[in-house]
Amino acid sequence: MSAVDLGMPSLPHAPRGVGHLRGDRSFPDAARESLRDGQLRANLGHATSTIRAKRKAVVDEVPDWAELREAGRAIKAATMARLDEHLVALEEQVTARGGTVHWARDAEEANEIVIRLVQATGTDEVVKVKSMATQEIGLNEALEAAGIAAHETDLAELIVQLGEDTPSHILVPAIHKNRAEIREIFLRTMPQFQEQGVDADLTDEPRRLAMAARAHLRERFLRARVAISGANFAVAETGTLAVVESEGNGRMCLTLPRTLITVMGIEKVVPTWRDLEVFLQLLPRSSTGERMNPYTSLWAGVTPGDGPQEFHLVLVDNGRTAVLADEVGRAALHCIRCSACLNVCPVYERAGGHAYGSVYPGPIGAVLSPQLTGVEDNASLPYASSLCGACYDVCPVAIDIPSILVHLRAEHVEAQERTTPEAVAFRALAKAMSTPRLWRLAQRAAGLGRLLSRGKPTLPAALPPPASKWTRTRDLPTPPRETFTQQWVRERGR
């Protein structure tokens, strides 16, 4: 990290061995597998193009979108510039309204705190609202290891949990599953379909599947004593927490149990109540493409006679301060997790969320995950992009993801003394393209590639190494019989 380069003490990254920020394979290896999955690509292509169109329509109808976006960016930058002061103010406000604030250096400590709080209530099960932070720290696994059952209540998260799967998209985590697969998971795992003689005429119509989930969770909501949530925003000035959702499962969790535990990354704080007037406009339109999401819950501490009577807020670092130390990379902490950048990314659309190996996929994942873990642990992610810039254009808080990617690549290359075949190839290519004679030679050599392709439109993946490293995830067009320059010379002379 540049913090090291500047001679500053290095700040700890998210620890290994806990949570979901690292894949077990590199991005190219994982992506190769997804690329072979036609169903996945079809589902993803449909999903991303549908959400893209919806987002565009509702963003275009806002005349002051550019001003909102600029205000969103500026608020986040201002927040990071005084992050310590805002967190202290938030703690003071939450405490003054009857809540308790806990601080967790990393995933492990956060999990310990939550387990201790749940155990203190005497219960062995909790209901959960979809939350990126708790996925990041691997809370469900930690709870399970402590003998506490964690029930996901968001429909997509429920599908993922019952299917013993992992999420593939920030907003629609089960987007890689189609209705028939979901029906099969429900029939196999929901107790209501297990009893003998039960009428299992569940069709794969989305309405019927959603109603099955409603029936499955209704009683759990009513009996739950502890809920665990994340937070979209926390207002330092007033101690107000905000959760944005659609289904009402969030409201169930935030309202019915006696105890509420909210786990939040330290970067989610915003300084003032007014700041929400910006983000509550930017987020829903960018994320689901709606003017406003069906439900937003806001609360400050505890309200007697209304909702949970015990409230805990767990503030998690887990590598965020290391990101903050990098002046260029810091902007990745501005992310409000709308997922607009995933939906416009040509790499995400083809590779899918799982290939990124982290709970944060897509363009934002490519810049956030390696910074949280240290670039050496997610070394292939900064390359998981074509630098086309679409992510920057749609980002509601104007995070310049392509610039951060280039910055991280430079950092990675610097850190890595060893020369990869790819680096050699790129250096050679740059040289060839800058000299006309070499370029013509190279083109003639490429013509040889036609022999390898055996008349097919693309080159085979089975080029000998090291070229195979490049071609196995990329379809290279078969070089033409004749280059443009050759044709020009043949037809018109010099």
Add this chain to the structure above:
Amino acid sequence: MSAREEILGRIRTALGEHRAPVPDIVRGYRTADGRPTTELLDVLVDRLEDYKATVVRCLADEVAGTVATALQAALGAHSHGDVVVAPGLPAEWRPDGAVEDDGRPAVALAEHAATVTGVTVAVADTGTLVLDGSPRCGRRALSLLPDCLVCVVTSDQVVGGVPEGLARLDPRAPLTLISGPSATSDIELQRVEGVHGPRTLVVVLVT
């Protein structure tokens, strides 16, 4: 060192000894609205209907009757006893036979078919109703558990955009922003109304 001290220390290290000044925030977006009330009401109705909410307009002295008719349409003829209302709901808004929420356990609330509440503010541009836990709006569980929610909105409560809406709220109150009935698009992105929250939302707009 406590985790708190350590994290705050890390932030101070990350930001460096000589901190850059806090960048300016330019709020160049719209914060006021010049549109007349009649226009705002039309926008609100359009947005609500777009979310599949049912909207009925009525005059101030017709509220109870309008609410009763709307409930009948949503629940069927013999539904009077099934309706629970917010404790501060004005008497002239209550349908016959409705019971008042007396703080009964949530399980008991879930047995009611419908709820009637007021709102604090309504945002036209986004079709959003805000409930703030005051006696007229009721506690949060009340507008959540029964399957049909009827909200009565008066025209003075309607503002144009989100900034004007938030400016009218108390950030310390338990707030629920409702924009249409509960919905999900998690299965092949097909929108399904009503998952855990009320499947039917009726808005009675008093003009």
